Amino acid sequence: MKHTLKFTMVAAATLMIASGAGATTTTVFDGIADGRADFDATVVGTGGAVAVDTWTTFGSGASVDRGDYTITRNNGGSLSSTTYGTMSGRVVDISPTLNSGAFEPANARANPLDYFDSGVTLTFDSAVNSVGFEVGDWATCCQEPTTDLFISFDGGTPIEVASASSSVEGLFPSQTNPASNVFEIFVAAFDDTGDFTSVSFWGNGLGEYLLFGGEVRYALIDQGSLPPNMPSVPLPAAGFLLFGGLAGLAGLRRRRKS
Numbered sequence: 001m002k003h004t005l006k007f008t009m010v011a012a013a014t015l016m017i018a019s020g021a022g023a024t025t026t027t028v029f030d031g032i033a034d035g036r037a038d039f040d041a042t043v044v045g046t047g048g049a050v051a052v053d054t055w056t057t058f059g060s061g062a063s064v065d066r067g068d069y070t071i072t073r074n075n076g077g078s079l080s081s082t083t084y085g086t087m088s089g090r091v092v093d094i095s096p097t098l099n100s101g102a103f104e105p106a107n108a109r110a111n112p113l114d115y116f117d118s119g120v121t122l123t124f125d126s127a128v129n130s131v132g133f134e135v136g137d138w139a140t141c142c143q144e145p146t147t148d149l150f151i152s153f154d155g156g157t158p159i160e161v162a163s164a165s166s167s168v169e170g171l172f173p174s175q176t177n178p179a180s181n182v183f184e185i186f187v188a189a190f191d192d193t194g195d196f197t198s199v200s201f202w203g204n205g206l207g208e209y210l211l212f213g214g215e216v217r218y219a220l221i222d223q224g225s226l227p228p229n230m231p232s233v234p235l236p237a238a239g240f241l242l243f244g245g246l247a248g249l250a251g252l253r254r255r256r257k258s
Contacts, residue, residue, distance in 0.1 A: 024226040027151075028188040029162040031172030032088070032134055032214070035186025039132040039217050042190060046225035048130070054215045055081070055089030068218075069124040074200065075117040084136040085184055086176045087214035091136055094119050094212050096203045106144045109204050112158040119150075119202025120212060127195035127220055129153065132188025134214030138162070138203065139170025140183055147205030151189040153196040161187040188217070192226045 028038045043050050053066055058081035063072045071092075073079060081090035095118065098104065102114040109115075122131070131151065139147055146165045150158040162185065164170050171181040189199075199218075203210050 024190075024192050024224075024228055025159055026190040026226050027159060027161045028132060028186065030186055032086075032175040032184055032186045033173070033178075035132065035188065036215075036217065039130070039186070039188045042188075042226075043130055043219040043221060046192075046221040048219045048221040048225075050217055050219050052215065052217050055091070055213050058090035058092075058213070066216075068126070069122045069216075072121050072123070074119045074121055074202065079120075081213070082211075084211050085182055086174050087134050087136050087184055087211070088175075089214045091134070091211040091213040092120065093209070094202065095210050096205050096208060098206065106142075106206055109144070109146075109148070109206075112148065112150050112160075112202075112204055115204040115206070116200065116202050119200055121198055121200040122216070123198045124196075124218070127197055128199070128218045129192060129194065129196055129223075130188070130190040130219040130221055131199045131216070132186060132218075133201070133212060133216045135162075135185050135187055136211035136214070137183050137209045138185060138205070138211075139164035139167050140208060141167070142205040142208040143167070144206075147203065147208060149187055149203045150201070151187070152200045153189070153191050153194075154198050155200070159189045159191075161189055190221065190226060192221055192223050194223060195220060 026042060028035050030038055040050050051068065058064060060080045062078055063070050064079050071079060079092055081092055084091050096115050097118040099114055099117040104110060104114055143165050146163045148160055149162040151161050152158050170183050172185055174180045174182045201212060
């Protein structure tokens with residue numbers, strides 16, 4: 001079973017005005033091999049070029065310089081890496097915790113930003129608006145009621161790139177042995193409304209083990225270059241998030257392929 005979350009329309013009046021074209025946010029949620037292919041096809045389809053950084057080695061400390069971008073923890077803590085399963089490279093533990101001073105019952109999770117501090121931010125030397133990477137051990141527990149993953153460009157509205165209400169939704173074919181299902185995924189977000197220099201990533205599955213990295217793919221595509229309408233199957237009503245201060249609703253859609 002292949003799960004893909006992609007081609008999400010953002011109905012935000014301010015973004016539509018700023019871009020001067022269709023304001024489109026597209027996401028990918030899939031197994032690693034298929035997710036990378038989806039990312040590359042989306043970028044190339046707009047006339048863009050994909051840059052790839054595989055974390056065969058990884059430093060440590062308060063920030064890690066990867067050449068084109070620098071990684072920092074959102075809470076200012078230290079970074080270190082490990083390996084996991086068949087993920088393409090080194091990974092960083094970003095297990096979700098609540099921000100200092102924040103409080104939400106485990107079965108609420110009303111505000112994604114309450115978990116922001118446990119994530120990481122990639123600060124790029126040159127502008128990007130398309131970023132994807134590998135995630136490990138997600139959705140193995142703590143679906144109360146869902147465990148979700150978010151990407152934000154330049155501190156903007158969180159984009160939900162994955163959501164699971166059971167562990168089955170986090171299982172995908174291994175990139176080295178497609179006959180075996182593993183808790184390893186590839187997620188990505190595209191936003192053709194502008195150019196950005198920072199990308200933040202975090203989860204809200206309080207109590208779960210969550211790994212980020214492996215291989216990072218990124219690109220800068222032309223504003224307004226994403227298709228404004230693609231066929232999709234709407235998520236249940238519970239899958240919709242409304243963020244204060246945004247003049248619109250981010251429609252989250254999932255398409256499943258057998």
